[in-house]
Amino acid sequence: MKKFSLFCLISSSALFVFQESVKAQAQVTSTSQVSNVEIPHVNELATVVTTSTPLLAQVLKVTGVKIDSTTTGIELVLETSTGILPEPITTTENNTLIIDIPNTVLTLSDGNEFRRENPAPGIKLVSITQNDANNIRVSITGETSVPTAQIISSDNGLILSVIPSENQPDIELTVTGNPNTATVNKTDTPLQDLPFSVQVFPQQLIQDQRALNVGEAVRNISGFALSGRGGGRNESSLVTRGFTADQFRDGFSEGNNANRVFTEVSNLERIEVLKGPTATLYGQSEPGGIVNLVTKRPLAKPYYQAEYIGGSFGFNRGNLDFTGPLDSNRNAKYRLNLAYENTDSFREGVETERFFIAPKLTFNLSSQTTLSVFGEYLEDSRPVDFGLVAVGNSVADIPISRFLGDPTRKNDVYQRRAYIFLDHNFSDNWSISSAFRTTSSDQDFSAIFGRGNALQFNNQVLPLQAQNNDLSFNTNTWQTNLVGKFNTGSIKHTALIGFEWGNERRTTVVENANAGSINIFRPVYRFSVGRFNTIRNQDEETNLFGIYLQNEIAVTDNLKLLLGGRFDTVDFDLQDNLNNIKSSTYSDAFSPRIGIVYQPSKPISLYANFSRSFVSQSGSSFDGTPFQPERGTQYEIGVKADWFSGRLSSTLAFYQITKTNVLVTDPNRPTFFIQTGEQRSRGVELDLVGEILPGWNVITSYAYTDAIITNDTIFPEGNRLANVPRNALSFWTTYTIPQGDLQGLGFGTGVFFADARSGDLNNSFTLPSYRRVDASIYYNYRNFRAALNIKNLFDTRYFESAQSRTAIFPGAPLTILGTISLQF
Structure with a gap:
């Protein structure tokens, strides 16, 4: 502390x-003196004017407002006589585009409010009001959906080129600054009004850092760490607040039965993180929180991108992203994402190859109804890599490149997905969205890796086993959400009613054989593989159903409450084909969530919440008592603040999470389990993100996490949870030159620090602390981008995570990636 x-x-x-x-x-x-010049029209501007106004400037006066008709909509001009207006903050609500301009007052000759009804077809209302003492608000309401706008600053005013929804149905605003809403709450509530910690990681930051997987992206957010990686076959387990943070894609669970490979980040628009238990909206999930991956969607404006990435260890990757309308009215749109990757690794003999394609179609069935159909196909081939091993209380002193197995054996996955989204607006205040996803995958697994959890012969020899797996997975999930906004007197409500149904099926056949051993200091890669024996042949089926309600209540403009609850049932059936035994487990759980937000001033939000999570458990204790779901309970308080007219946002959170009903070994019958285990995590988190000055962006975080075992039959109370650093810090900043001969040239740098961490619950070995430094340089010129990313600039030896004493995963050494991209 x-x-x-x-x-x-x-x-x-x-x-x-x-x-x-x-x-x-x-x-x-x-x-400084500013000369009076006439404000030009949009079509008279050769380039967009970039402002360099200080963040805390004098209050400016808007002295006049003009509306001119254009061939596509209207042109709204705000006139001043004192200087350039500050950069606006843009949000949406129902069919209204809201533009808040800070440090500005209205001084019109005919009053301090402007209002124009039906200025053009498709635009219902334009109003400009004094939102508070030093801020004005521009509201533009479309007849059927939100209009779009291009915002341009001029020496003596602000110009908005507005296109109604009929001409441009998509909301395609380019807004600098901080994202202020997220889909992770299943409503369009601003982040400042939510009583919990939410962070959003946009595509631009993924590109700036050249993040190749989700783990590389979320390390920028406070409290995140990596856990066991399942042999490097798929996405590392993400840990936040001491516990697992489950991954979701567009609100659908990415559990083991749904996703067997690394997520394709080139197909992501952004990553949203909701901290703490989230069972009220997402059903069974771990108490750390969720990571919601938001997929790219078709756009009405044509856009084409081709990208090549090459670099260290034979890395080669190509990405294509095409999107646009299919008809002149833009009622049908498409998007096609493709990626191919072929690379070696800093790990000896490790070669990876993957191919991805995702076609997408969206149809406007009417002005109020949209249907989207998405598809995905992914092939991924790579060795099963369990990394290094522990000797004594530390990692073995051997090269991080050493592979302790057979890298020629591969894990091959073929994954297919289809999505259907149907969205309908009954009115401005009521809407319904329904989504269905089906996934099927086949996995052919062949590997040689460590057997047991200890070395032999004076800690020099690792026993090995060979394993062949034949697995198939099928999941089907249907979700529907009804969202309504209404008032009871002066109190405003945003109600959410939803349900979720899911079916998951899994077939597993596993064969094991003795594969001899390997000396970790003097390896010889000749393996004596014995006879394979089938150790598992089983069919699993899980049926899930959940119904949930949530009400966001605005008691006053600065006091908000959130009340929610969800009831889930989980049926699990297991057919053991080896022993011809069938078993079933049923569990249910109610998961509440309560939150409050108080805003003493517009930029400040004080919040508190109570929430719970659950994860179903199969099986029973020795006396036949079925296991109850594992539960997580969180208490959290925090403060959110916007600085410098909304350019910089911060979240400071204090929390405690207790995880109960943890399965631990029965002390009287070591082959059985009992549910007396308990783990507790408490800590402090700080996240800061935004644009400090035009072109200068920063994202930084700090977390103090005290995560320990509080009750167990095997491990001592007070032992630290595995892979959780007590202190962790991240910092990343970029600066792009906004104008002049070097316009478009940019630089980025960052540091990522983690304390020493325990490698297992027994605290038998430690992963050392580390500081990793990254850097980048890039150049944007019209539709061309070139970038050079340097990861682990000082070639630091460090370890990302551990799964056991014989599965420790090293971080990559100095890595250089170059990117060339063309956009049209």
């Missing part, structure tokens, strides 16, 4: 000095 207190003191001091320096700059700037 002393380290955290010192961090807060240093951060607060630095923030105060920064604010004072910006104020001083603003005072100097405000004294």
